[in-house]
Amino acid sequence: MNKKLVHFALLAMLGVSTAISPITAYASVDSDIESTTNKLTELQKEEQSAQASLVEIAETIKDNEVKAESLVAEMTATQNQLEELKTKIADLTEAIEDREEKLAMQARSVQTKGNTGNFVEFLLEADNVADALARMDVVSNLVKANKDLVTAQNQDKEAIAKAEKTTEEKLQEQNLLAAELESAKADLEAKKLEKEVVVATIAAEKTDVQEQKEYYLSLKEAAETEVATLTSIDAEIASAVENAGEETVVASTEKASSEASAKPKAEQPTKVTTAPAGGVWATVQNAAYAVSGTPYLYGGNTTSGFDCSGFTTYVFKKAGITLPRTASGQYGASTKVSQSQAQPGDLVFFSQSGGIDHVGIYLGNNKFIGSQSSTGVAVAEISQSYWGKYLVGFGRVN
Template identity: 55%
Template structure:
């Protein structure tokens, strides 16, 4: 009886001392789980707010895309109007040339420069009264016809000037439309990146906290299992209690190992800086001139059509240099140089709408090659009246 009592006391003492560790582990792990849960609740609240913001951004992007579609339609209408105006100017010039030929022909037979003596001689040579009357009618018709031709000639010349002015206004309008599209595209790209950044940030943070919580729950489960086994040892009080305690210690060790956190690994990302060396500039120039005449196309980055920044991307990519997608981003990525320091191969930037909205490749001697909405890929003079008023400066890709 005494021996049995001693065994029970020994087992109870061992079981109680070993049981303390899981109880302590429970308290610590429960605090960790509670903290992780609170973090998740906080992240869920942030996620709800972010989703609301993302909805607003998405709506803004959709609205900007509709505006872009409308601007493209306006550009197409402008281009059609330009073609019609060019045909009208050609027809007017042709009509003027025909009238000038007719006036010259009549001038050779009867002078119409205001010297009335030729008409008087013509009348005096009449052989009879009826002949005089006939000749008076002829003179009247000649003067009237010539006067109509002169008036029509003057009117058409005025019309040609007006049509030319109208054409130039249309060209400028089209160029400004293209600039608005470029600025709109920059906004869209920025909002898209911001949206992706918000989504990725929340997802990454939630993933980390959820993984931590799962680890804490695993530790707690292992500790609870160990506690259950210790409780079983206490109630059985058999002679093999030592072995049972050893088994429980092993379980506790396993539980402790579960709490070990794996070391984080980081992967370095290297960025390669490109330079416009002499060899690079030759390659860029050949690529640029190789697509001369390619039509302007909003959003275009291939030989089927380019917008301004798509063209510069294409030319520089031939030399292995990756430029950002928009004119504004290319301006931000370049090292600014003065016009006196500018060299062939530098970028030249313009601001027509309140922000950087056009870019071309500087050729030297105040010339640049770019994709203009009015001409497609072509060489243009910076000092031209239109571009001179919008010049911002020059940038070098280092």
């Protein structure tokens, strides 16, 4: 009987000490679950705020796109007005030349009679008073006609001067409109990109915290299961000690230990990152040449028309690669390589106005394909006559 009591005491101590660990872990996991839940709530609020800001920016972008379309229409109207002014200037110049020729003809007609070179001599050569009066009337009419022609000529010159001034003002206005369009585009795309990064960052953080919470929940579930198992073991041990002999107690203990050790443990989930597939140059090349000849369109990113970054975004999307929408954004997102290291399929960047304002796809042999305002989508050479002067560098899309 005493031997049985000793076994009972040992088994009871085993049950108590084994149960302490999962109970303690259970309390700690509850704290972790609460912490991750609070963090998820905070991130949810941040995400809602960022999404609201993104919606606001999107509305602003739409408003500015309408303004941009209006500015483009104004630029077209300005170009038409400039053409009209050029035509008027040509017409006025021709009219002045005609008047000058008429003055010369009149002077020659006066000089014909009497072979004289001035009006005074023409009057003095009159045969009589009647002839003199007739000659005076001719001279008077001629002088008046000349005066009228000269006045008209001066007025035409003033009109030409005004037309020239208007032309210059229109040219300046056109340049300002173009600068305003480019500035608005860059600012809006930068704001949109910034907010998209914020939203993406919050979403990624939410995913991480959610995974942590699920991990802690799995730990809690495992701890609860283990506590339930140990409780069952304790009951089985007590029953065995009370109703059976030493052999039954030992067998029950071995069985309980075996069940406890075989219980699976919760493990931290592992993230798997799949590396992007390589060898996309063939797809990029085919997509680029497929839209060759597409006209340039400010803000365009479809086959109806492309701007420079719209073209590269479109082409790389065909290969399953997403690029930032602006040339400067693509420059920042690419891995920089030297010109000697540049390969077909790398991006090539230019700066014509102080910032990264043009991008194309390098073809090798000092050539690239891009959407230029003067040619649309076409192959161009990085020559010192133009593009070579503005070359910034090359970037590889990872």
